[in-house]
Amino acid sequence: MTVRYRLPxxxxxxxxxxxxxxxxAFQVWVKVGSADETADEVGLAHLHEHMLFKGTARRGLGEIxxxxxxxxxxxxxxxxxxxxxxxxxxxxxxxxxxxxxxxDATRHSAFDAxxxxxxxxxxxxxxxxxxxxxxxxxxxxxxxxxxxxxxxxRPVIGFEENVRAHTRDRVLGFYGKHYQPxxxxxxxxxxxxxxxxxxxxxxxxxxxxxxAPATTFQRPAEPDFTSLRVGLTREDVKDAHLxxxxxxxGVEHVDTAALDVLAMVLGQGDASRLSLEVRRKRALARDVNxxxxxxxxxxxxxxxxxxxxxxxxxxFEESLRxxxxxxxxxxxxxxxxTVKSLIEAEAIYQRETVQGLxxxxxxxxxxxxxxxxEAAYYEAVAQVTPAQLREVAARYFTFDxxxxxxxxxxxxxxxxxxxxxxxxxxxxxxPSTLPA
Numbered sequence: 471m472t473v474r475y476r477l478p479x480x481x482x483x484x485x486x487x488x489x490x491x492x493x494x495a496f497q498v499w500v501k502v503g504s505a506d507e508t509a510d511e512v513g514l515a516h517l518h519e520h521m522l523f524k525g526t527a528r529r530g531l532g533e534i535x536x537x538x539x540x541x542x543x544x545x546x547x548x549x550x551x552x553x554x555x556x557x558x559x560x561x562x563x564x565x566x567x568x569x570x571x572x573x574d575a576t577r578h579s580a581f582d583a584x585x586x587x588x589x590x591x592x593x594x595x596x597x598x599x600x601x602x603x604x605x606x607x608x609x610x611x612x613x614x615x616x617x618x619x620x621x622x623x624r625p626v627i628g629f630e631e632n633v634r635a636h637t638r639d640r641v642l643g644f645y646g647k648h649y650q651p652x653x654x655x656x657x658x659x660x661x662x663x664x665x666x667x668x669x670x671x672x673x674x675x676x677x678x679x680x681x682a683p684a685t686t687f688q689r690p691a692e693p694d695f696t697s698l699r700v701g702l703t704r705e706d707v708k709d710a711h712l713x714x715x716x717x718x719x720g721v722e723h724v725d726t727a728a729l730d731v732l733a734m735v736l737g738q739g740d741a742s743r744l745s746l747e748v749r750r751k752r753a754l755a756r757d758v759n760x761x762x763x764x765x766x767x768x769x770x771x772x773x774x775x776x777x778x779x780x781x782x783x784x785x786f787e788e789s790l791r792x793x794x795x796x797x798x799x800x801x802x803x804x805x806x807x808t809v810k811s812l813i814e815a816e817a818i819y820q821r822e823t824v825q826g827l828x829x830x831x832x833x834x835x836x837x838x839x840x841x842x843x844e845a846a847y848y849e850a851v852a853q854v855t856p857a858q859l860r861e862v863a864a865r866y867f868t869f870d871x872x873x874x875x876x877x878x879x880x881x882x883x884x885x886x887x888x889x890x891x892x893x894x895x896x897x898x899x900x901p902s903t904l905p906a
Contacts, residue, residue: 472831473664474841477676480652484831484841485667486659488824494565494660495824497557498576499836501655502648504628505551505621505767506687513593513628514644516549517636520589522556523547526578529571531585537571545571551622552766552837559825562661566670569658573674576649583638594630605776607703608711608877615701616715616770616873620692650681657832660824692717692768695871698893700886702876709756710782710884712876714790715772716866721764722839727850728862729771733762734809735801735859736793737773743792744773754785760793766837770873771866779882783892786884790896796863800856813851869897 472486504515523534523545538545543560545568556576560568600606610625617623656675658667695717718729737744737760744758755777763769773793777785820826834844874889 472841474835475668477651477672479676479678480650481671481675482655482835483671484655484657484835485664486827486831487662487664488660488827491824492562492661493559493824494562494568494658494662495557495559495828496565496569496572497555497657497825497828497832498572499655499657499832500554500556500576500649501552501653501836502554503550503552504624504626505689506648507621507628507644508687511640511644512624512632514636514641515554516627517589517593517633517641518645518649519547519549519554519556520593521581521586521641522575522579524585524589525580525582526574527580528574528578531582534571534575538568541567543568549626550765551626555829555832557825557828565660565662566666569670570674576654577675577679579645581638581641581645586636586638586641590633590636593627593633597625597627597630597633600625600627604705604707604709604711604877608713608875611701611703611877612713612715612770612772612873612875615699615875616717617692618699619690620767621689622692622765622767646681647685650679650683651675652683655832655836657828657835659828659831689767695868695873697871698890699873700889701874702878702884702886702889704878704880704882707877707879709776710779710876710878710882712775712777712782712786712874712878712884713772714786714872714874715770716868716872718762718764718769718771718866720767720769721837722843723764724850725862725865726762726764727847728854728858729762729764729866730813731806731809731851731854732796732859732862733760733771734812735805736760736796743796744789747792748775748785748788752784752788754781754788758785758789779879779884782878782882783884783888786889787892787896790869790892791899793863793867794869794896794899796860797867798860798864800860803856806854806856806859810851810854814848817848869893 474484476482502515507514525531535545541564543558545558547556558568558572614623736742744760748758749755755775757776760773762771773789775785834841
């Protein structure tokens with residue numbers, strides 16, 4: 471049974487006991503990500519992820535990682551657009567040492583100026599490495615094209631010029647503003663006693679943290695797409711990387727489950743429609759897939775193509791046709807049931823480890839509307855019908871208001887005019903069947 475309670479200082483705790491293995495997982499979900507940064511703070515959410523394990527008033531440089539690894543545990547973190555997460559996995563006999571380290575890092579980080587300078591260099595190297603990969607550059611270009619107003623248009627890691635400008639005072643200001651109990655969720659799963667967990671949480675995370683109430687950054691909303699958005703870049707690359715997509719709502723919307731099923735039917739796995747028609751049957755692309763990204767705010771339903779320059783236009787047109795058929799014709803019932811079973815199986819698999827379950831609890835409680843949303847989501851998946859998929863596809867596949875972004879070889883013939891012509895042709899036809 472999953473339990474949720476809140477400390478007097480505002481920290482939310484969600485936990486579930488699992489006694490079948492002597493292991494525990496603790497995760498602190500901070501409700502701040504790169505999309506919560508102001509123009510002067512770009513890159514700070516990710517920089518904090520680097521800095522929080524670099525020492526506290528009680529633990530010097532390197533001691534945080536050593537104190538976990540010496541007991542056979544693992545400690546790590548990640549940053550996204552919507553949250554920053556710090557996590558520990560330990561043998562249960564060392565559970566409270568692990569929880570103490572996590573609390574100390576998130577509550578009492580020292581932010582040593584020398585270490586800050588070194589970590590800024592580390593982050594800048596990460597930024598440079600990300601720019602070395604054509605797929606990463608293409609993905610960043612898609613988000614920049616799709617989110618011209620909302621901060622989702624910036625990479626989570628930030629930009630080198632912003633990261634290099636950060637000072638310790640700026641870091642401390644961001645830390646004090648966001649890293650406080652009312653803005654955090656502690657997720658705990660594993661082999662522990664409930665009474666002892668509550669006692670340890672109160673001792674380590676309770677009390678007054680001495681910080682002002684969290685201030686919420688008002689993210690600028692991305693306007694409705696009212697026309698086609700196109701951005702093509704030509705570089706000295708071998709393959710073309712083309713993305714095209716449509717604006718969809720965020721994670722708490724009623725259509726989220728159907729959009730996830732639709733994405734799997736269209737473009738996830740060798741048996742998906744895009745893979746079958748574009749890659750396997752017609753050999754127009756080296757890779758093609760579709761995905762529904764439903765974050766806290768508005769997201770994207772997109773398809774991604776990697777193709778040779780001479781087959782790129784054909785791959786793009788055929789992919790559009792495959793997606794257009796979904797707006798006119800219901801998917802096969804067996805096909806939909808198979809996808810729903812795969813989603814259910816994946817949910818079960820994710821819960822088989824303490825860290826997987828802790829991540830589920832932390833995500834739903836901090837980002838997706840509360841613990842109750844998980845059961846509601848999977849119930850919605852179970853209820854998805856072929857007719858509902860057709861309705862959702864027709865609602866969101868607005869070909870005259872798509873976003874298209876491409877990183878193309880210099881020799882690729884596809885240009886913006888040809889791309890628009892393909893979109894207009896498929897939109898006008900709205901095919902209900904595909905050529906044999």
